[in-house]
Amino acid sequence: MNEAAKTYWENYWGDKERPETVSAWMFGDSPDELAQLVIEKKKTATCSAHILYELENEPLPTTEDYSVILNSQEEPVAIIKTVKVEIVPMDEVTEEFALAEGEGTYEEWKAAHVRFFKQELKEVHRSYSEDMLLVCERFTLIDVKK
Template structure:
């Protein structure tokens, strides 16, 4: 039987609760990649991070929700660092596990993502997060 969000909060009392992407479809796609072990990193704009009340910390846990807002897995943040969109490397793009794993694909899709969010510039600052899968729910 799957654990409820309440049970997971009891098990990981300081865990953040989060989703990936900006649509139910993207959330589903990205969580599938995480569970398959293909996605071990993510990034967000520094601007969006500064608007959050609580931020991931190295060693901290996150309970990840799917498109139905149900918990699907728990992640542990292994690293955080600041970079710029135009300084993302092919290795970093590959860690995100999306598409054909190329830097070109990463740039195209992330530019679209940030444009949908209302802010994109090739020199925009990003927070790049690496994580490990702790538990699949």
């Protein structure tokens, strides 16, 4: 976590006991636009490729996780808390979940995610498939940086 995110996190909690699990990250293709959707409470879900957690030996998200959302300049803009995590094949993601990502219709969501995952997987010498597993997260907005 960079210094700006760490300072924001610490200032948000002040003297209160802080949760142990926090990370700082930005959304994939268009971090500024997606962070703004979170701030506007239009985006309450996100997903990522399960295989990338395996390849990077990263733990899967849990409902104990908090995240500092960064913009494209790696500046903190909000804090979210993960409230639900499911592993779902790409071709079984529901329209309701896709709409919760706040990025348009189900068809727009799918086209954007197919494009994004194909590129992301190509970088690690893997191929996209319709039944690839996704880590689907629901989250709630905790704070917006003033």
